[in-house]
Every structure is written in structure tokens, then in C-alpha cells.
Amino acid sequence: MDKKKKIRVGVMGSTGLVGQQFVRMLSGHPSFEVITLTASGRSAGKRYGDAVEWLVGGTVPEDTADLVVEETSAESFLKKDVKIAFSALPSAVCRDIENELAEKGIGVFSNASAFRMDPEVPVLIPEVNPDHLRLVRSQLHRRRGFIIANSNCTTSGLVLALKPLLEFGIRRVGVATYQAVSGAGRHGLASLSILGNVIPFIKSEEEKIEAESRKILGTFRGSSVEELPLDIHASCCRVPVRDGHLESVTLDMASDFDLNAAREALASFQGAPQRMKLPTAPENPILVTGEIDRPQPVLDVMAGRPERAEGMAITVGRMRKNGRRMNFFLLVHNTIRGAAGTCILNAELALRSGYIT
Amino acid sequence: MDKKKKIRVGVMGSTGLVGQQFVRMLSGHPSFEVITLTASGRSAGKRYGDAVEWLVGGTVPEDTADLVVEETSAESFLKKDVKIAFSALPSAVCRDIENELAEKGIGVFSNASAFRMDPEVPVLIPEVNPDHLRLVRSQLHRRRGFIIANSNCTTSGLVLALKPLLEFGIRRVGVATYQAVSGAGRHGLASLSILGNVIPFIKSEEEKIEAESRKILGTFRGSSVEELPLDIHASCCRVPVRDGHLESVTLDMASDFDLNAAREALASFQGAPQRMKLPTAPENPILVTGEIDRPQPVLDVMAGRPERAEGMAITVGRMRKNGRRMNFFLLVHNTIRGAAGTCILNAELALRSGYIT
Amino acid sequence: MDKKKKIRVGVMGSTGLVGQQFVRMLSGHPSFEVITLTASGRSAGKRYGDAVEWLVGGTVPEDTADLVVEETSAESFLKKDVKIAFSALPSAVCRDIENELAEKGIGVFSNASAFRMDPEVPVLIPEVNPDHLRLVRSQLHRRRGFIIANSNCTTSGLVLALKPLLEFGIRRVGVATYQAVSGAGRHGLASLSILGNVIPFIKSEEEKIEAESRKILGTFRGSSVEELPLDIHASCCRVPVRDGHLESVTLDMASDFDLNAAREALASFQGAPQRMKLPTAPENPILVTGEIDRPQPVLDVMAGRPERAEGMAITVGRMRKNGRRMNFFLLVHNTIRGAAGTCILNAELALRSGYIT
Amino acid sequence: MDKKKKIRVGVMGSTGLVGQQFVRMLSGHPSFEVITLTASGRSAGKRYGDAVEWLVGGTVPEDTADLVVEETSAESFLKKDVKIAFSALPSAVCRDIENELAEKGIGVFSNASAFRMDPEVPVLIPEVNPDHLRLVRSQLHRRRGFIIANSNCTTSGLVLALKPLLEFGIRRVGVATYQAVSGAGRHGLASLSILGNVIPFIKSEEEKIEAESRKILGTFRGSSVEELPLDIHASCCRVPVRDGHLESVTLDMASDFDLNAAREALASFQGAPQRMKLPTAPENPILVTGEIDRPQPVLDVMAGRPERAEGMAITVGRMRKNGRRMNFFLLVHNTIRGAAGTCILNAELALRSGYIT
Numbered sequence A, B, C, D: 001m002d003k004k005k006k007i008r009v010g011v012m013g014s015t016g017l018v019g020q021q022f023v024r025m026l027s028g029h030p031s032f033e034v035i036t037l038t039a040s041g042r043s044a045g046k047r048y049g050d051a052v053e054w055l056v057g058g059t060v061p062e063d064t065a066d067l068v069v070e071e072t073s074a075e076s077f078l079k080k081d082v083k084i085a086f087s088a089l090p091s092a093v094c095r096d097i098e099n100e101l102a103e104k105g106i107g108v109f110s111n112a113s114a115f116r117m118d119p120e121v122p123v124l125i126p127e128v129n130p131d132h133l134r135l136v137r138s139q140l141h142r143r144r145g146f147i148i149a150n151s152n153c154t155t156s157g158l159v160l161a162l163k164p165l166l167e168f169g170i171r172r173v174g175v176a177t178y179q180a181v182s183g184a185g186r187h188g189l190a191s192l193s194i195l196g197n198v199i200p201f202i203k204s205e206e207e208k209i210e211a212e213s214r215k216i217l218g219t220f221r222g223s224s225v226e227e228l229p230l231d232i233h234a235s236c237c238r239v240p241v242r243d244g245h246l247e248s249v250t251l252d253m254a255s256d257f258d259l260n261a262a263r264e265a266l267a268s269f270q271g272a273p274q275r276m277k278l279p280t281a282p283e284n285p286i287l288v289t290g291e292i293d294r295p296q297p298v299l300d301v302m303a304g305r306p307e308r309a310e311g312m313a314i315t316v317g318r319m320r321k322n323g324r325r326m327n328f329f330l331l332v333h334n335t336i337r338g339a340a341g342t343c344i345l346n347a348e349l350a351l352r353s354g355y356i357t
Helices: A017-026 A074-078 A091-103 A130-142 A153-168 A205-216 A259-267 A336-352 B017-026 B074-078 B091-103 B130-142 B153-168 B205-216 B259-267 B336-352 C017-026 C074-078 C091-103 C130-142 C153-168 C205-216 C259-267 C336-352 D017-026 D074-078 D091-103 D130-142 D153-168 D205-216 D259-267 D336-352
Strands: A007-012 A032-039 A084-087 A107-110 A146-149 A170-179 A219-221 A224-226 A231-238 A245-253 A286-289 A314-322 A325-332 B007-012 B032-039 B084-087 B107-110 B146-149 B170-179 B219-221 B224-226 B232-238 B245-253 B286-288 B314-322 B325-332 C007-012 C032-039 C084-087 C107-110 C146-149 C170-179 C219-221 C224-226 C232-238 C245-253 C286-288 C314-322 C325-332 D007-012 D032-039 D084-087 D107-110 D146-149 D170-179 D219-221 D224-226 D231-238 D245-253 D286-288 D314-322 D325-332
Touching: A007 A017, A017 A032, A017 A336, A032 A074, A074 A091, A084 A091, A084 A336, A091 A107, A091 A146, A107 A336, A130 A146, A130 A219, A130 A224, A130 A336, A146 A336, A153 A170, A153 A205, A153 A245, A153 A259, A153 A286, A153 A314, A153 A325, A153 A336, A170 A205, A170 B170, A205 A231, A231 B245, A231 B325, A245 B232, A259 A286, A259 A314, A325 B232, B007 B017, B017 B032, B017 B336, B032 B074, B074 B091, B084 B091, B084 B336, B091 B107, B091 B146, B107 B336, B130 B146, B130 B219, B130 B224, B130 B336, B146 B336, B153 B170, B153 B205, B153 B245, B153 B259, B153 B286, B153 B314, B153 B325, B153 B336, B170 B205, B205 B232, B259 B286, B259 B314, C007 C017, C017 C032, C017 C336, C032 C074, C074 C091, C084 C091, C084 C336, C091 C107, C091 C146, C107 C336, C130 C146, C130 C219, C130 C224, C130 C336, C146 C336, C153 C170, C153 C205, C153 C245, C153 C259, C153 C286, C153 C314, C153 C325, C153 C336, C170 C205, C170 D170, C205 C232, C232 D245, C232 D325, C245 D231, C259 C286, C259 C314, C325 D231, D007 D017, D017 D032, D017 D336, D032 D074, D074 D091, D084 D091, D084 D336, D091 D107, D091 D146, D107 D336, D130 D146, D130 D219, D130 D224, D130 D336, D146 D336, D153 D170, D153 D205, D153 D245, D153 D259, D153 D286, D153 D314, D153 D325, D153 D336, D170 D205, D205 D231, D259 D286, D259 D314
Parallel strands: A007 A032, A007 A084, A084 A107, A107 A146, A170 A231, A286 A314, B007 B032, B007 B084, B084 B107, B107 B146, B170 B232, B286 B314, C007 C032, C007 C084, C084 C107, C107 C146, C170 C232, C286 C314, D007 D032, D007 D084, D084 D107, D107 D146, D170 D231, D286 D314
Antiparallel strands: A170 A245, A219 A224, A245 A325, A314 A325, B170 B245, B219 B224, B245 B325, B314 B325, C170 C245, C219 C224, C245 C325, C314 C325, D170 D245, D219 D224, D245 D325, D314 D325
């Protein structure tokens, strides 16, 4: 694609951890070109390379380091004819600006939780519920742009694993999590809280996992999504790990099942992004490991090929069967597949589907 | 009790982590006096204070620092008229020596897993199944001494919490664990394996939790224990924490229940050790916290009063109810309540019950 | 001492880490009784036991848990006839209130750095420079109370080790530090900054070590302290350790020296607190270990006997000699000997010396 | 270079951490082709991809995963016409095999310490002492092959920084280290030893740094190296970091110096590998950062460009001047620049210089 013809995009909240993942993953992107980077007033006016404390590997991409950070506002996008706004804003401050951008014709791909339960906003994971993208049409009836949400980081890994298993008949889902500190943001967790420790509480996390899973796995009914009445309960902990949420999953199946068939269903699973060969799609979104002590955050968090899709594959391991019960562990990169990466994949799906023009 | 009349005891495997907890907790004990300390040949012949790399807080107790470590053998106990042998030996090497000691009239209180599934050996947690102590009589029919096992460290915390809830009707137990590195022993886990990481596998741990829980919560039937047919599944992980196993517990209750009543049942629970005022018994074996983000290993692992019982109480938190489902977290000190401490409490119960003479 | 006759004391900034150490160490103190606990407005009006997130071991002392926290003000001390104010306030906010309290007749023992370089304020470490206490007289000429400062946490360990070695002729001091995260305060350091990492910078720390060491080791000249013209340079790092600052010290001695004599000088060192048998004085303020790989924060940070003095002794190890060069490591508990503990010891010295009435 | 014409190489000790770095860095190498991988008998006969627990990022390179691991022996190299043996063997077992290989005409590039002090074996760091390569000629007088040693990991970073500063006149070097656990090997350090801790001792490390620095910075005199009589002392600690040794360096300069000139000398430093454009040479072997709190292991350990040279550049920061004293921190990747990477660079230099045919 000719560079002149790339879609002009921007990132809101570009200096935070998820913002950095957006910038990293959009660097050299075949379809998108980063034009606008915004942050709070503290960073506004600085070179991005100077404003950011880069934490996501390597160094600040050369194609964005010299961009000047702007204070977050609709104007910063509109004045430069930006078509897509990726939002890494905190939920507390994103509502007005995301709505304003959508009103004014911009496609907002948001990592915030603010609109996830809005009936007109899809919580989109392209391998899982690409048809929910059509919810956007409801938004386009009343405004020129739209908002598409990403799910909570823990949820994104969980529903990816649940999707290919639905056909086996899932009656109940239990999940206990081991979540990395990067999920709390750059300064969200004090070192004394977590060093050598586990914290058995993450605010609103269990509720999000339960509610979002039901919506994502729900059925698109013309103009709304009918939730899947899934019996699901989550129990969440923070552990002293930098990146990667590990999840211990217990499934009650509706009937007896074949464990090898379940394993194969996971390992061979592919969705719309794979069929459409979207740029950020991993070859296989689910890797199944036979190693007895995997997945491990340090070793497996960057799973996913090719290079552009590193961190976009989840890893499933220790699949076990006991009667109708299935147990396994899964690992998801919380700021890539669980945040920026899926947002970008959502935008690639929307672009390919004709929602971005 | 006059010091001359204290029961003479010894510790096998005294230089390891659990061995050190035995030595620490037996120091100044009102009923027991440490006479013999054994270890592998490498330490034999050295002062205990020189042989041990002390890791369990404070310094080597003065009343044991000058004892000379002997190589583990039955003779080292018999020649000094020792009545009780506390065993912190690895399961792989404990069988012969523990059997030999029992043959020769010694009461063996073992932290090893070797004999836990032996039908004549109780897996004893005094607050939970003190009546199982009577299994020892079967052993005494055929030999002069006996073996009493402690449970696996994770199990010890779990069954303590389950015991007072049995009356509410437990239909199923799910547990996901966050286990400290000290559970793997002094050199059991390489730093590169766990630093900033989680390992979703601990050899044989899940099987032990499931099998031991059924036995401990089983019913004593004259000369054997009838297991409780509990539907229980465990999923175990190692986390970078020094001490304290955290467990995320999910219970399916047989019928609707009152959460406050359950909380009260846990908080007010007392067993034989409390009624008998055994020296190492905590005032309350279960502390229930109302803090939203507790229990945490760093903050709560030493729960238990008075001072001699520090680490002997488990802490339960985040009790939640959803229909017939109950969720909570519990924290147990793996080398105290989960190992040496319960062994000592078992010996105190056996002494008070007349099995040690 | 009859409880009625104990000196009434208060703690400012009582809910922070150092504030908690004050409260813990003052519990059951033979000479002091805690009457007033202050904190920021957020905690004011709450029971101390409810306001504090207790992080310093065990549980909130019963004799203070029920005190109601007040917002920090001079009035909160004056209205209750408090004689001593221990200050764990941040330097940025302590100036006015500490001065006001001193004006109004209260003895302020401050852990803040604000007044350390004030020529009338002693930076007091009772084993090292007890005579500097007399600087207080200059303050008493112009006001009814006084301020006595504690040194920076790293400095407190360093000058304790330097004091007995001065007689050997120290020409130069180099120190590289390995500092615990608790030194940054409860929320001073984000987990992502330090997990699995080292940060080679601590704001103003190197300058404090250099300047304070020269003042503390200086000579009291009637109404002022003449600094020791010590050639000293520090290089400071934060490491992922909870408590305990380790320091690698290099000394250039003026002439050849005997390493055993130096070791003995450290191990046998005692100062005014030991001679006066002050309540918080460790039997020996410096422990010298012969273990090849000690001191280690996890194992040695609580050095000091008796129980009231735990954490008040520093540990020195790996003493080496190369020509006129001496090398060793030392470990100091940064929030006990390096903060609250020395402040309390200072107050005990001042009380015994007649400055508190 | 045509693949047929690549030099055939092998790696001894290929399953350990340094062995893995060799394999990773040799994958796709323009001049070398990995033919032989050896390990202990336990791994022999397995596919390399099955035998290794891959810890160095990404996955086992496809071009080596299918090689069958052989038990370490000279025969395993000779039978396949291998010209170069990279050795990641422990010093305790490498002597005989490395000597035998050298006798039989193979160029051995060894990361072990066994021969570093051998007067005929260069301790080579191509940017620092490329002329020492000529020591090999002495070996070639008496045998058909040769051994070239790599320095100790900590030393490799230190001498790189010292080299460009020698012209300023260094009179004395002091270094305190903060060393990563990977330096102790895959299983060299127990998690309980280091979690939340610092260990102020690494066996033989200080002696190695001192002796090797004098040899590396020494002068080649026809058939031997005359050591630089450098006054150097080291003090070494292990910290809970996965990769990257941080060093706090204090230099006493012979005369006053200009700090900016010193900074520039470091930043602009290039050596033989840069001039010769060796494949594994970083563009600049020393990066100088102006960030106040860098270098940090987590952020800077992979410094070095292009991609093949990641981890080959050291980072220097916090350069300070006080009279004739200079202070700075440096960070070196201990298993890349400090081990496998420099060994490979040595082989590239030897190849280009005609020692491999």
C-alpha cells in the first residue's frame, strides 16, 4: 500500500503502557500511519521520544519519536484529518472525548471499559465475534463515527479459549487468575504492595470478566447482542510478574467429551483475522503446549507469529479431564492481546469490512 | 513441667527448612526437649549452629545450637532414650528409618508423604480429625511405636477451612493455589525458574490435595478411616513468594446458605487443641478478615496467637456468595501450619491422649 | 516507672511506614506513652487501627489501635500536654509544624531531612556523637523546645561502622549502596520500576550521605559542630528488596593497619546508649559476621538484641584488607536503625540527659 | 557467502544458558554454520529442540532444532570436519576436551575461566585488545589448533568502558557490582537464596575481575602479554534480576580531566570489530545515556544495533566528576556481551585475521 494512501490514525493516552504498545505495534503498519499522539497536559508540546518513558521493549520507533505530543482533544484529531483514534485513556476520562470523536465521524477503537456495556458498542475480538462489528451500524444511524471496544485484558484470553470449546457444550466456567503488574498501569501498583507477595483483589476485574464474556460470546440479533447465559465466576489475584496474565480455567461440560478433540479444536482454531490475513493476526491465535509446566509468563508471553503478531497468541497448557470437567491454564499478554493488539486487529477488521473510509 | 520430666524428642532432617521450623518451634517447649538432631552425612559431627544455614527468622535457638548433629539412624534416637521423632526427611528416604523407629517403640511424627495413604496411619490435623488418632491403635497391635503423618502443606489449610463448613453441605470443592517457593525446599527451585514468573505445575501436588482431603475429612470406623466422597479438584501454581500458600476456593453447596453464618462458623471454629489448650494451638485456628484485599502472604502469613502459635492460624478473606456457590481465599503458612507446626501439635495431642509414655 | 509518670509523646505522620515503626517500637515503652497520633486529613477522625495499613510485622499494638488519629497540628500536641513529638513527616511539609512545636516547648525528634544541615540542630546517633546533643542548648536560648534530627537511613549505618575505625586513620570513604524499596515510602516506588530491576539513582541520597557523615562525625565546639573534612563519595541504587540497605564500603586508611584489630574494634564497639542502658539500645550496635556470604537483607535485617532493639544493630561482613585499603559490607535496617529506632534512642538519650522535663 | 562455504562450527554445553545464547546468535550467521551440538550424557541422542529448556527469548531456531545432541567429545567435532568449537562448558570439566580439540586442529573459543590466566591464551575482547589475538601464534608453534578465551562476564563490560578512558590516565579503579542471577547458570542459585534479597558474595568473581582486567588491558610483547599494573578492586553482589550486570565504577584519574571529553570518548569509541564490520559487532559498543536513572537492567540490557548485535553494547550512565575522581554506572548483558556474544565476535575476528582456514 502506498504510504500516501495509508489510513491516518492517532493514539490517545500515548505515553502510558498501553499507549506505548499502540505506538510500537503501529510502527511500520501496512495500513495505518500514526499522525497524532496525545497525552495529558504534562507531556503536551514535547517530542514523543522525550515525553515517554519507553517500557515495551527496544526503543521508541523512529517513525514516531519526533512527533510532538498534543493535549488530548477532538481538535487534535480533526485538524489533521485522522480517521481512526486508538484510545488508551483511563475509563474515568474517556467518555466525553470518545463520544465527541464518534460524533464527528471518527472510528474510535477504545481499550477503556467505559462503553463496553453500551448495547450499541461491540466488545470485539475478531477471532471470536466478528459479526458483532455490525452493531456499529446502529451507531451510524445517529452519528457519523462509532466506538468499538476492546475487552478487559483477562477476558480477551479467556473468551479466545472458550470460543472453540463452545461446540462441546460448556455449562459452567470457573477462572482463577494470576495477573501481571503491568495490568495496573505504569504507576498503578506500589512496589511494597506486590514485591514477594500476592494480592487477592483487583477492583472490578471479576465483574468485568463475567459480564464481558457473556456479551462477547452472545449472539448478534440484527441490532443488538443477546448475551450468552453463561454460568461463569472469576477470582482474581495480582502476582509479582511484569507481563502476562495466567488463568487457571475449570470448565463443566454438558456431557462427556474427548480431551484430544478439545485440544485439537483449540490448536486448529482460526477466525476471521486468519482467513482475511489481517496484518496483526497471529497465524494461530491459540498455541497448545504439551510441556508439563507451561505456559509460563516469562517464557511464553510473546507467543505469536509472525513478528508483527508477537504477543497476539494465547498459550494453553496442562489440559486435563475428570469426568465432564475440563481443566487447563492459559496465558495472555495483557497489554498486547489483552489491550492494544486486539484494538488494532479490530481496526484492521473494520477497515477490511468497509467501516473506515 | 519440670525440665527433667520433659519428653525427650529428636528431629530428623533438622537442617532443612522444615527441620529448622521444628527446631525453632520446639525451643523452650513446655513438654518436649530436643535431644537428638540428625541430618545427612555432610552435616554429621558438626555443631547444629554451624551445620545449619538458618532461614526461619531470628537466630538458632541457644538451647539447640550446641547440639552435635548426627547422621540419621535409628541408633541415634534409641541410644538416648528419645520417645518422639519428628521427621522432616524427604519422602524418598524416610520409609525404612521411620518404620524402624516405629518398630522400636518410638512415636514418629512425619511431615513426609510416604505413609499418608497407609490405612493404619492417620493424616492428622488436630482441629479437624482428632479422632483419627485412634488409628494408631492398629499400629500398636503389631509394633511398639507408631507413625502419624501430617498432611501436605496446601491440604492442611484447605481442610481447616472446609471442616466448619461441612455442616452447610459441601457438594464440590475447587481450589487454585498460589504457592510459595519455600514449599519446594531450600534448594528445590532455581531462581531463574521463578523470578518474575509463575509456574503452573507442582509435581503430585494436585493429587495429594485431592486424596488427603478425602481421608482427613473421612470418618473413623473402629479400625479404619472411611474417606469422605468429596468431589474436589485442585490446580496448583508456584509464585515468587517466600512463605505462605494462598488458595482460591470455590465451594458448591448442597443448598442455599447464609454467608454470615458461614463466616461466623469459620471465625468461631475451635477444635480439640483449643479445648485442651495444647501449647502450640492458636487461640483461633481460622481468622476471618473483612479487608477487601486480604489475606496477603507478606502481611498475614504469621497469623496466630499467642507467640508460640504464630503461623498456626490460617486467614480467610473475600468470602462471597453467588447462589449456592461460595468463594473465598485462604492463606496458610506452608512450613508452620502446613508442616512442622501441625506435626508438633499432633505430638501434643498424642501426649495428652496417652499415646506417649 | 509508674505508668502515670511516663513521658507523654506523639507521633506525626503516624500512618506511613516510618510512623508505623514509631508506633510499634513505642508500644510498651518503659519511659514513653503514646498520647497523640497525627496524619493527613484523610485519616483524621478514624481509629488508628482502622486508618493504618499495617506493614511492619505482627498487628497494630493494642495500646494504640484505639487512639483516634488527628490531623497534624501543633494544637493536637499542646492540648494534651505532650512533651515529645516524633516526626515521620515528609521534609516538604514538616518545617512549619516542627518549628512551631519547638517554639512552644516541645522536643521534636525528626526523621525528616529539613533541618539536618541547620547549624543549631544536631544530627544525632547516640553511639556516635552523643555530645552533639548539647547543640540543643543553642536552640533553648531562643525558644522553649528544640528539634533533634535523625540522619538519612543509609548514613546511619555507615557512620556507625566508621566511628570505631576513625582511630585507625580513615583518609577516604567510598560507598556503593543496595537500598530497599521501603526507603522510598509506602507508595514511593511503582512496582513496574523495580520488579526484577535495579535503579541506579535515588534523588539527593548521595549528597545526603556525604554531607551528613561529615557533620555527624564532626567535633562539637561549644556552640557548633565543626565538620570532619572527610573525603567521601557515595553511589546509590534501589534494589527489589523490602527492607534493609546493604552498603559496599571501601576505606583508604592513612597507614597500614591490622585487620583483626579493626574487626575487633567494630565487634566490641559500644557507645553512650549501651553504657546508659537505654531501653532501645542494642547490646552491641555492630555485629561482625564471619560468614562468607553475609550480611544479607532477608537474613540479617532484624539484627539486635534484646527484642526491643531488633533492627537496631548493623551487621558488618566480608572485611578484607589490601595494603592500606579496607573493604566490607554493612547492612542497616532502614526504617528502624535508619529512621524511627534512632529517633527513639535520641529521645531516650535526651530524657536521660535532662533535656526533657 | 554461499552456505556451502560457511565455516562449520559446534557448540559444547549447548543446552545451558550460555550454550543457548550461542545457538541463538549463530542462527542465520553469515559466516558460521552450526553442525555439532554437544551436552552431557543426559541430553545426548535427543533432538536439540527437545533436549533444551529454551530461556533466551523467542523459540529454538529452526535451523538447529532438529540437530541431534551428542555427548561432548573431541570425536563429535572431528568426525564432521568442524573448524570451530564454541565452549560453554563449566570450567571444572573443560580443560581436557578443550586442549584435545586444540591439539587436533580446532579453534576453541571458550567462555570458561580455565585457561584465562594461561600466558599463551589471549583473553580477547575485540574492541579492546585485538592485537592479543597474536598470542595464538605461540600456541600454533606447538599444536595445530588453539584456545581463545572470553573474559568473565563482569570484566567484559568493565574493560570496554575503561579502554577509551585509559588515555585520560587511570590511576585506580573501584567497582561494586549488581549481578543478575543468570550469571550463576540455569540452576546455580536457589530461589530462596535470592528472592527479595541481595547476596554480597560471588565465588572467585572479585579475583577474576581484578586479574583479567590487568591482562586484557596489558600490552602484547611479541610472544606474551605484559599486564597493566592497574590498581583495581572489586566488590560483588548478586541481585534478584534475570539478566544484566550493573556496575558502579569509581575511577581515580592521574590528573584533572574534562568530563565532557570523557563522555565523548566513550560514546564515540569504536574498535576493530566496527572498522572490520564484523557480523556481530554493534555499531557502537558503548552507549552513553543522559537519563538520570539509567542504565537499568530491565530497560537497557538488550542495547546494541543492528538486530544481530542486540545485547552487545554496554550502556554507561550517571557520569560524574569530583576533582580527579570519576564515577559512573555501566550495564552489560552478562550472557551476550559477557559470554556467548564476545566469543562469537572473537571467532569472527580470528576468521577475518586468517587464523581459521
